[in-house]
Amino acid sequence: MTRMWCVDPELLCRQHLLGEHKELHQLVGHVRAGNTNAIHGHAERGQIDTSRVSARHRTLVAEMERRGYNHNSPLEYDDSLNVGNVDESANLVELRERCVDCQDRIDSANH
Template sequence: MRIWDISPALLCRNHLLGEHRELHAMWTVITENKKGYSKHPETLRWIGKLKAMYFRHEKLVSEMKSRGYNHQSPLDKRKAVGGGIQDIFIDTPMNQIRILKNKKCDCKLS
């Protein structure tokens, strides 16, 4: 499970769509009190920050649309409560860039 803290424009197709999928899973875990991944560090850092998660989703959707993807899975804005800024990191954004570079994918991380 991973929600990146770098610009979605930098992500390759696989990481962009993968993050979108995982964000939806995490949103469901948090908003519906599901057990799966509820104790995962990535999930825990978003507790109390659903507004920030909602904003991240909107950035992902914007990038997906700019690449021609058809997005049809909006989040319920009424559930977007709490902090609007994510300032807790498992890996710093700079380290996230290093992690992605090591994957040797098509992310735009020159």
């Protein structure tokens, strides 16, 4: 599943940080392959915002590097689709419910 969380990357656990990063590359792969149905499906479910892909990739990579994770996958992407919208506040609530590791990070950031 492709999902751009778009929350503050410091709040993502390792798995969700690396997962969102990988999914950005997959999303761009779908765009390049012309898989429009997949892209519009994700967009309708509020999982992606193609206009934010490049900036989001830069943000995630900066956080990965800050944590000392490897990054060897430059992403060249010029958005011409401009589809989808992401609600990061709702995503933060969902991540917190879904993942104890993200929950720890979110709760300790609030103190």
